[in-house]
Amino acid sequence: MNPPEPAHTPQPDVVAAMRGDLADWRQWLARVIVLAYAAAAGLSVVAFSKLCDLAQQGFASVLAFNPWTPLVWTSACTAGVVWLTRRFAPAAAGSGIPQVMATLDPAVPAEARRAFVSLRLSVMKAVLTAGSLLGGLASGREGPSVQIAAGVMQHARRWLPPHPGISEHGLLVAGGAAGIAAAFNAPLAGVMFAIEELASRLEQRSSGLIIAAIVLSGLMGVSFFGNATYFGTIEVPTLRYSMWWPALLLVLATGGLGGVFARLLHASITGQGDRLGRWRAAHPVAFAAACGLAAGAIGIASHGASFGSGYGYTRGLLQGHVDVPLLYVTLRVVATWLAVWSGVPGGIFAPCLAIGAGVGHDVAVLCGAQADASALIALGMAAFLAAVTQAPMTSFIIVMEMVGGHAMVLSLMAAALGASLVSRWIARPLYAALAQAIIARGRLAPAVAAPSR
Known part of the structure; x- marks a missing residue:
C-alpha cells in the first residue's frame, strides 16, 4: 500500500493577507511604539556614553592636578557613590546585567521586576556609574547600558494597546540587548547577546520586532559615533x-x-x-x-x-x-x-x-x-x-x-x-549565577525561593 501523498498547503491570498494585516491597527500602533522606544533606548545609551566620557575627562583633570590626588579623591568618590546607591537606588549596584536576567525569570512577580528595571532606575544608574568613573575606578559602561536601555524599553508597556503582540519579557530582552548594541556600536552583538544571555530563544510571534528594535537602537549609536569601529581596523598578519x-x-x-x-x-x-x-x-x-x-x-x-x-x-x-x-x-x-x-x-x-x-x-x-x-x-x-x-x-x-x-x-x-x-x-x-543569587536571597520577592533559569 502506497503512503498517502502529503497535503499541499495553499499559498495565501495576497489581497486578503494584506487586508487582514493592515486592518489590525493595534498591532501597527504597538510596533510604532516599540520602535520609538527602541530609538529612545539607543539615544539614552548615547547620552550615557557622553556622560561617562565627561566623567573620565574630569578624573583626568584631577589626576593632572596632582598625581597623588587619587589616594583621597578615589576613596571619597567610591564611598560617596556607594552611599548614594544604597540610599536612593540599591538596585543600581553592580553591572546591571544580572538584575535584567533576574527580572526575566518567570517566577518573579511583575512588581518585583519594576523594582529592578524602571525608567527612574535608568537615570540613577547613569548618574551613579558616571560617578564611579569620575573617581577613576576600573569600571565599564556597557553592563550598565543593558539595565538603562531595559528600563527605557519597559516603560513602553504603559502606552501599548491591549493584546499588543509583544510581552513585557520581549520588551526587556529587546531593551537589554539594545544596550549592548548601542554601547558597542555593534547591532549584531546586541542580537547575539539577546539570544545567548537574556533569552534561550526569542518569542516566535515577536522575534522580528525584537530584532528590529535592537538594530534600531544600535543605529542610534552609529548616527552619533559614526560607522567607524571604535579601535580602528587592525592589520591582520598572515597566519602562519x-x-x-x-x-x-x-x-x-x-x-x-x-x-x-x-x-x-x-x-x-x-x-x-x-x-x-x-x-x-x-x-x-x-x-x-x-x-x-x-x-x-x-x-x-x-x-x-x-x-x-x-x-x-x-x-x-x-x-x-x-x-x-x-x-x-x-x-x-x-x-x-x-x-x-x-x-x-x-x-x-x-x-x-x-x-x-x-x-x-x-x-x-x-x-x-x-x-x-x-x-x-x-x-x-x-x-x-x-x-x-x-x-x-x-x-x-x-x-x-x-x-x-x-x-x-x-x-x-x-x-x-x-x-x-x-x-x-x-x-x-x-551573570546567570549572580541572577540566581539575587533571587535566592530574596532581593526581588520573599516568595521567590529559586530561579527557573
Missing part, C-alpha cells in the same frame, strides 16, 4: 603555522585566568561569610572607601594604567603605540576586582577587554611574536571576555565589530569558544 602555539597558549591563559576571575567576582559579590565579607555587609561605605583607597594606590603604582575603563590602553596596544607597565595585567585585574567588590554601579566588559589585550601582548612578547602582536591582542580580548562572561558568541562578535577584524572571524570564534570551555571547568556562568 608558528602562530598556533602562541594562540593555544593564549587561549589556555585567558581561559584559566578568566575562570578564576569570574569565580573571585562571584564570591566577592555574593559574600561567603568571611571576616571581610562581614565587614563589607556591616559597614558598606567604610569598606567602599578602603577599596577606593587601594584602587587609588594601585593606579599610582601603575602610572595611571589601571584607572578607568582601559579603552585608551587597549586602543594603544592594538595600534602598537603603548608600552604597558610591568605587571599591567595583574594590576588591572586587582583594580577591576576592587571596583566590583566596593559595590559601586559599573560593568566589567571594558575592563575585561583591557585585561585580555594585556594578556595577548604578554603572550606575543613571551613567544617572540611581536610581528603578530595585534592579532594576538584581538584574540586575547575576545578570549578573556568570553572566559569571564561565558558568552563566547557575543564576545567574539563584539571584538570583531569593535576592531573591524572580519578577516579574523574564525580565529576569534575559536579563541572565544576555547577560553569559554576552559573557564567552565573552573566557574559557573557569572
Whole structure:
C-alpha cells in the first residue's frame, strides 16, 4: 500500500493577507511604539556614553592636578557613590546585567521586576556609574547600558494597546540587548547577546520586532559615533603555522585566568561569610572607601594604567603605540576586582577587554611574536571576555565589530569558544549565577525561593 501523498498547503491570498494585516491597527500602533522606544533606548545609551566620557575627562583633570590626588579623591568618590546607591537606588549596584536576567525569570512577580528595571532606575544608574568613573575606578559602561536601555524599553508597556503582540519579557530582552548594541556600536552583538544571555530563544510571534528594535537602537549609536569601529581596523598578519602555539597558549591563559576571575567576582559579590565579607555587609561605605583607597594606590603604582575603563590602553596596544607597565595585567585585574567588590554601579566588559589585550601582548612578547602582536591582542580580548562572561558568541562578535577584524572571524570564534570551555571547568556562568543569587536571597520577592533559569 502506497503512503498517502502529503497535503499541499495553499499559498495565501495576497489581497486578503494584506487586508487582514493592515486592518489590525493595534498591532501597527504597538510596533510604532516599540520602535520609538527602541530609538529612545539607543539615544539614552548615547547620552550615557557622553556622560561617562565627561566623567573620565574630569578624573583626568584631577589626576593632572596632582598625581597623588587619587589616594583621597578615589576613596571619597567610591564611598560617596556607594552611599548614594544604597540610599536612593540599591538596585543600581553592580553591572546591571544580572538584575535584567533576574527580572526575566518567570517566577518573579511583575512588581518585583519594576523594582529592578524602571525608567527612574535608568537615570540613577547613569548618574551613579558616571560617578564611579569620575573617581577613576576600573569600571565599564556597557553592563550598565543593558539595565538603562531595559528600563527605557519597559516603560513602553504603559502606552501599548491591549493584546499588543509583544510581552513585557520581549520588551526587556529587546531593551537589554539594545544596550549592548548601542554601547558597542555593534547591532549584531546586541542580537547575539539577546539570544545567548537574556533569552534561550526569542518569542516566535515577536522575534522580528525584537530584532528590529535592537538594530534600531544600535543605529542610534552609529548616527552619533559614526560607522567607524571604535579601535580602528587592525592589520591582520598572515597566519602562519608558528602562530598556533602562541594562540593555544593564549587561549589556555585567558581561559584559566578568566575562570578564576569570574569565580573571585562571584564570591566577592555574593559574600561567603568571611571576616571581610562581614565587614563589607556591616559597614558598606567604610569598606567602599578602603577599596577606593587601594584602587587609588594601585593606579599610582601603575602610572595611571589601571584607572578607568582601559579603552585608551587597549586602543594603544592594538595600534602598537603603548608600552604597558610591568605587571599591567595583574594590576588591572586587582583594580577591576576592587571596583566590583566596593559595590559601586559599573560593568566589567571594558575592563575585561583591557585585561585580555594585556594578556595577548604578554603572550606575543613571551613567544617572540611581536610581528603578530595585534592579532594576538584581538584574540586575547575576545578570549578573556568570553572566559569571564561565558558568552563566547557575543564576545567574539563584539571584538570583531569593535576592531573591524572580519578577516579574523574564525580565529576569534575559536579563541572565544576555547577560553569559554576552559573557564567552565573552573566557574559557573557569572551573570546567570549572580541572577540566581539575587533571587535566592530574596532581593526581588520573599516568595521567590529559586530561579527557573
